[in-house]
Amino acid sequence: MPPILVAILSGLVAAYALLAGAAALGFLAARRGSPPSAPAEWPSVTIVPVRDEDAGRLRDAVQSCAYPTDRIAVARPDGPVPGDVTLTLPAAADAPPTWPQSMVRQSRADAPVVMGPTLVEHDDLFLPRLEALQHLGRLTLLGGAAHLGLPLGPGTANRALDAKSRPPGSTSPEASVPPAPLAPATAAFNPEPEAAVTRPPADSFVDLLRNQAEWFRQAIRAPSRFVQAQAVGLWLVHAALLACCAVALALPAWRQPTLLALLGKMGADVVLTLPAASHFGQRQLLRSTVATVLMLVLSIPLAGGWALVAPSRGRHAGRNAHNETRAS
Structure with missing residues (x-):
């Protein structure tokens, strides 16, 4: 050569x-940080699924989640988005009961957009294992960039959006979520395993x-x-x-x-x-x-x-x- x-x-x-x-x-520095304390009063939360067929499953999951059930609801993908915080996640993704609490706790005034980790199901199959490992590298890059104050590119659909950051007059999920890349001044990464959702592989x-x-x-x-x-x-x-x-x-x-x-x-x-x-x-x-x-x-x-x-x-x-x- x-x-x-x-x-x-x-x-x-x-x-x-x-x-x-x-x-x-x-x-590593981001995950060593102490998680924010719980708010005195949990804000109202709206979960926005990507597909209509996910709405029913998410409503069932909400009943057993760790978040106050009278403060959380599931909206239609193309419907209005009420509430103080909007949560989104990938289609067909499974979220643990601790997911809403962990994501909402990370929301703050100076970073109204919080990105959480998304893991890939693999069931020990060959191609899904490779995709899952590649995605872990993306999570490290995403969390590291957020901690270092760098712009964040295309990331994960596991997000929490504070209502105050929505554009005026926005009523739908598409209009409510800001485009990538996200500036470090407005976005944060939630490294807590309790916030990790799992999506199907390709x-x-x-x-x-x-x-x-x-x-x-x-x-x-x-x-x-x-x-x-x-x-x-x-x-x-x-x-x-x-x-x-x-x-x-x-x-x-x-x-x-x-x-x-x-x-x-x-x-x-x-x-x-x-x-x-x-x-x-x-x-x-x-x-x-x-x-x-x-x-x-x-x-x-x-x-x-x-x-x-x-x-x-x-x-x-x-x-x-x-x-x-x-x-x-």
Whole structure:
């Protein structure tokens, strides 16, 4: 491999590792913080499901939640949004009884939007395990960026929105939730495991690609240069590794530097995913690190290209992509 290419590849992996390390440190600092105390009087809360079919299940869940039942209600996805706090979550997601209390407790005047963790169901299946591990890395990045005061890009649909931050005259969930990226002055991340909701995985590898393409599409269109640079850098790292792997199959001289770069990328991914995996009791997923990194080396370049060449195709396709980005 030419020295200039070795330098470029090493620089990309090193930059990725620095970002992963900074995000991990930020997430660790965020989770060590003491949770806010409960308010003297719990505000009224409205849960807004993504789909009509989720409303009945959520109403049943509300009856057994830890929040005062006379202060919480479930609205229709396309209906008005009353209440002091609006809660949203992905479609078909399961929320623990502690979810409303944990999210509302984190709401405050200086950060009216609170993003909570979303975990991916995997049932120890191969592709869902890879998606779940990738998503843990996103949670670390999201929590770390929030703690470091950086703009937050497309994130999770598990959110709490204070009514005071709604645009004047907004009555629906779509109009009430501000677009991504969210400024650190208006958004906070809730790292509490009690706030974690669990959503289904992508139905297939194509759906996973579609979800990743939707993430890239929103990140590239974001007004924040930091969010855009994050998406471009992520694509460049994986595209460079994919190209080097392809050439290394034919040229033995490329194999050693490519393997070292892959090992460096795997180490950075362990640093990135370990804080969230440990915090949310998902450390067993780290056994899939090698498979996840290899999948991302293939899927991220494809998803980035998909986001550029088919900007409208993924907007209405892909159930999980819509679920995760609706509240963004």
